[in-house]
Amino acid sequence: MSSDNAYSDVILEHYRKEAEEHGKDASSTMRDEITRGREIASTLRVLEFLRSQGAPVTRILDVGCGNAYLLEVLRKNDARIALTGLEYTPEMVEIGKSRGVAACPIVQGDVRELPFPDGAFDVVITERCIINVMDRAHQAESFHQVARVLATGGYYLCIEAFTDGLEQLNAARAELGLPPNDMPYHNLWFDKPWFLETIGRDFDVVDLSVHRDPTLPTPNFLSSHYFVSRAMYPAMTRAPILYNTHLVKFFAFLPPMGNYAPIQFYLLRKR
Numbered sequence: 001m002s003s004d005n006a007y008s009d010v011i012l013e014h015y016r017k018e019a020e021e022h023g024k025d026a027s028s029t030m031r032d033e034i035t036r037g038r039e040i041a042s043t044l045r046v047l048e049f050l051r052s053q054g055a056p057v058t059r060i061l062d063v064g065c066g067n068a069y070l071l072e073v074l075r076k077n078d079a080r081i082a083l084t085g086l087e088y089t090p091e092m093v094e095i096g097k098s099r100g101v102a103a104c105p106i107v108q109g110d111v112r113e114l115p116f117p118d119g120a121f122d123v124v125i126t127e128r129c130i131i132n133v134m135d136r137a138h139q140a141e142s143f144h145q146v147a148r149v150l151a152t153g154g155y156y157l158c159i160e161a162f163t164d165g166l167e168q169l170n171a172a173r174a175e176l177g178l179p180p181n182d183m184p185y186h187n188l189w190f191d192k193p194w195f196l197e198t199i200g201r202d203f204d205v206v207d208l209s210v211h212r213d214p215t216l217p218t219p220n221f222l223s224s225h226y227f228v229s230r231a232m233y234p235a236m237t238r239a240p241i242l243y244n245t246h247l248v249k250f251f252a253f254l255p256p257m258g259n260y261a262p263i264q265f266y267l268l269r270k271r
């Protein structure tokens with residue numbers, strides 16, 4: 001598949017600017033500290049859980065690794081695992097490399113045609129990556145590529161964004177007299193039936209809720225946080241959304257309720 005598409009320039013321009021403005025910082029691509037923190041904590045918790053279940057978690061690929069912030073956290077958490085980063089925007093690749101994460105190659109490449117052999121990894125992570133592939137057929141190919149480079153029985157930690165979360169959030173915002181939030185210009189979020197049908201070709205969805213362990217993420221892991229930060233806070237202040245406020249941090253203890261967050265966490269197992 002050619003990586004020379006109409007939307008590729010939009011993506012490159014967006015993330016070049018992001019790289020220039022945010023460098024190695026955790027705020028790069030995510031200004032919301034609670035969202036970033038939950039993505040990272042949930043990723044670490046799921047890896048720990050998989051290990052406890054006896055799953056091999058030794059070869060990990062982070063696709064769309066940005067400035068390699070997550071890879072550095074993963075390395076600090078475990079000195080022995082084999083880490084690899086794959087990133088599309090050359091400026092992000094350079095920043096990621098400059099982080100100097102030990103024994104962690106960072107490769108410039110494209111999720112639509114991953115430059116790795118079949119079955120090369122036990123775990124693949126995408127943290128808000130495939131939503132930047134702004135074409136449904138290319139997104140489907142991207143999911144298939146993730147499956148291809150995973151070993152049979154390997155796990156895909158899919159942290160991506162969905163339209164059903166946005167619809168629920170906007171219904172809550174409308175009730176509070178707020179205008180709808182939009183999908184960002186550089187994203188194409190997934191419709192849930194399309195997503196489940198597409199990933200169902202290669203993966204089974206792992207339902208972590210059966211373990212009744214609140215530390216294990218469910219798809220709606222950010223729902224209450226989005227309700228408070230993107231509906232309640234702007235309704236109370238009648239001001240544009242501000243991230244990382246006292247009010248939002250105060251309510252961070254809430255367990256996930258409802259389906260108000262576009263960003264969702266799916267654990268998938270390759271068949």
Ligand SMILES: C[S@@+](CC[C@H](N)C(=O)[O-])C[C@H]1O[C@@H](n2cnc3c(N)ncnc32)[C@H](O)[C@@H]1O
Pocket residue numbers: 011015028029030063064065066067069086087088089092109110111112126127128129132133
């Ligand atoms: C929202 S950012 C997230 C970056 C990182 N995962 C993080 O959480 O900070 C999305 C990343 O995906 C990269 N990306 C966009 N299109 C891509 C593609 N086709 N293949 C691989 N990476 C891509 C972007 O350059 C960007 O760094």
